[in-house]
Amino acid sequence: MAKSDVKLLGAWPSPFVNRVQIALNLKSVDYEFQEEKFDNKSELLLKSNPVHKKVPVLIHNDKPICESLIIVQYLDEVWTSGPSILPSDPYDRATARFWAAYVDDKWFPLLKELRTTEGEEAKAEISKKLKEGLVLLEEAFIKCSKGKGFFGGERIGYLDIVFGSFLGWLKAVEKIAGLKLVGELVTPGLAAWAERFCSHEAVKGVIPETDRLVELAKIIQARLKAQSAPK
């Protein structure tokens, strides 16, 4: 397939974009990447995702697909010759989808909140909830992996990609907030999985370096403070 048939509108720090990049890598799909700026969205982005105006957007044969989880499933359903991303058993698929929704809807918003929270008490409260979530995900990992190295079993799968894409920001927020969330004591399975995931061929070079994300967080925070400062 020609490179121009597949275009990804994205932004390097977005874990949602990283997901799609990882999936494209897994499927060995050649694609064109267009970097979008948060405060200066391209015509193409606005036209391709008029409802949300957000990245990632995958454009395949001129047709746009939006929402990272939907894009990853689309890739899995179109590029069937590559390794499967979703498990083949319907119950395992339902389990993967359930935890993907949990990670996106319940867990990640807490991580985002922790990034901008100040005050030790407030930080402790949010990190407690995050850790409770991680305990649930550790249990899910044990069940889904069935003794192998990934949520997907022997190979990286849907839930690995969905949760793994947050590892960059997880490490960055740990640094910013000055606390550890994933550790060998409470979540040994996840701790080992995280290293395995980040060193996987399809993932290396996609998830940004922790320090780069920490710098970006500082810039965003400064901008927000400037915007809300009394005039």
Next chain:
Amino acid sequence: MAEEVKLFRTWSSPFPLRIIWAMKLKGIEYETIFEDLSNKSHLLLHYNPVYKKVPVLVHNGKPISESLVILEYIDETWKQPPLLLPEDPYERAMARFWAKFCDEKVLPPVADVLVTQGKEQEAALAQHMENMKRVEEELKGKKFFGGEAIGFADIAYGWMANLLSVMEEVTGLKLTDAEAFPAISTWLQSFSDVPLIKENWPPREKLVSKYQAFREKRLALAAEATSK
């Protein structure tokens, strides 16, 4: 092994209704277990420890939660027609997109309209109308989201076909408009006319009373919070 399918539901929640519609469409036999959410059963807590909510589908002892996840499970397990999701990957992506839009964007402002008043309610209503414009555009020229027959996205939006008018009665506000949203109005009618949909609505008067009471309770709580 004989198929054992159980559905945990409440009498009023629209989310388990989605599963009932899907199972009736496919002719799947199932056992219903009614829950009282103010007094959740041990079984519900065991089968859905993360959210403790309905619906939960239990298939041969294995639980699945979250209505959209359950719908996809049903489609993949009971492959007889009608297919809930289309076969074409692009069309599947579109169906999933609009179902997600329903749950993430359309539902919250409607819930807000129900439990607020004054400026807050006005803002929620305005957001709701913006969402309706999006849905209207998507439905233009189509009988159902799924085309000629109801599918995944129709099932997701199905709550609108009875609850919008219930909310209108409780709040005294207009939530849809035949002139401004002709495609939606036609869809609401077409969807309601499907026999298995018609036969499975919860009793309307009971719904009105329930949402009326819920609105009053939430407004009272809000008043208490601001007066402290």
